[in-house]
Amino acid sequence: MRIPEKRRIDIRNLIQQEKTVSVEKIAKLFNISPITVRRDLEKLQDRGLISKVHGGAIVRDSLAPEPVFKERINLYRDEKNRIAAEAAKRINDGDSIIIESGSTCQGLVKNLINKNKLKIATAGISVAGELLNLLNIKNDFEISVCGGILRAGSSIYVGPHAVSFFNSINVDKSFIGAVAISVAKGLSTATQFDAELSKAIINSGREVILLADSSKFETQSYINFMPLTQIDEIITDKALDIKIVEKIKKSGVKLTLV
Amino acid sequence: MRIPEKRRIDIRNLIQQEKTVSVEKIAKLFNISPITVRRDLEKLQDRGLISKVHGGAIVRDSLAPEPVFKERINLYRDEKNRIAAEAAKRINDGDSIIIESGSTCQGLVKNLINKNKLKIATAGISVAGELLNLLNIKNDFEISVCGGILRAGSSIYVGPHAVSFFNSINVDKSFIGAVAISVAKGLSTATQFDAELSKAIINSGREVILLADSSKFETQSYINFMPLTQIDEIITDKALDIKIVEKIKKSGVKLTLV
DNA sequence: TCAGGAATTCTCATTTAATTTCAATATAAA
């Protein structure tokens, strides 16, 4: 059974992740004709979610004038901040933690200023930059970055080196973001690289806490890499659909709405 | 599949990075005709993103988005640029190289745009940022970053993880910078961490090329970690004292003045 | 200031992608 609307959401997620995707590629991936792809893209554009361009589509803010860009950042900003602030409460002085990449996780860094003697590891390039700033103030932090291979447009290090880094460490808590979350199918990402890395990060944490705003739920990307039951706690915003809330609660995963 | 809009974004990023780019250069890099380049530049200019000038285009800085990593202030800028340009001549298409951190080495990155299929590794945080920008245009590059521990105020990753990364790779050429160079005592650094890392990088290169402006010579820092004879070639500027020149030549290390 | 050369613009032909129109199919509602 095909659900066009679900496919559109997945297409949007793909574009968000890859920044630029051709019509041809989408058609092949979803097994639909180019004309249907174009119609999907048009619908997504009408909703302001992407920009349709000749040959495919790009993320909405990549070449947009300044004000639009700022607006986009403010989208879900409050939610992300509340989620990050709640997540920070789970961290005790002296903890060792992993912070994944993504804007919500990056927000968590700003909430660490009152903590002491943390050991923090990350694969996120901008998270690392943020942590480097923090280090000038909190010099009792030990900050590690995984290293690995850079991908164009990506904000994380990937590859076997990155994965083996996380395989070689154990931390009290892993804070992960997510591109797409489905109660039935678990977490999914656009590429195998991202999946491998997230898996390694999840396996390194004695406790795994997922940070995601409510828009990420009941969507899917390409590679399902982890059932939701591997997660210990999900922190999201109150806008989450009540049906999804119940499904998550039934699955046994602790859910916190802020 | 070509997406013209994606190419325009890349062109704009290139102009942001290089400040000035010629039509000819863009045409060659993106494999398009000069007339198409001009049409792209006109579109970008209409959006207020760049300024088209005779021969190419220049940045329009007023609303420029901030780079991921801050550029460092440049003393000896001309000298460093000449040294970096000369160093780039040592690199052939398909080479694997290591680029150490430091402003001279960072300048080398800007000179890689006409190379192809390079494998590049680095420990430098700003070098990595610069390479990430480059990757959007040169997607046949494979860029690895070592990872490791961050230190406040430092621009490299250090620690056993960083050292073991370089111990596990072999490259055609290592380009290293230097804090202090003495013909008699060799290279020295301020901390044991930096020394260990530089040692690993030097040992990983079949050929080791030292880039340093003339102010670095006949100075010493805290830890001597490597005799000068381990270096294959030194590239520096013409202001280097003639006595030092002779001493280096006598030591058997190839010296190039630019 | 002027000439020669380079860069740019203009016009046109070709290729490729996007849109429109129409018919068929699937899904949802009565």
Add this chain to the structure above:
DNA sequence: TTTATATTGAAATTAAATGAGAATTCCTGA
């Protein structure tokens, strides 16, 4: 089941992108 609505894809039309060559403008050095 029947009807209405949405989705899909094929074919034809329209639009966009590209590059070549001629005409024009800009730049540089005498």
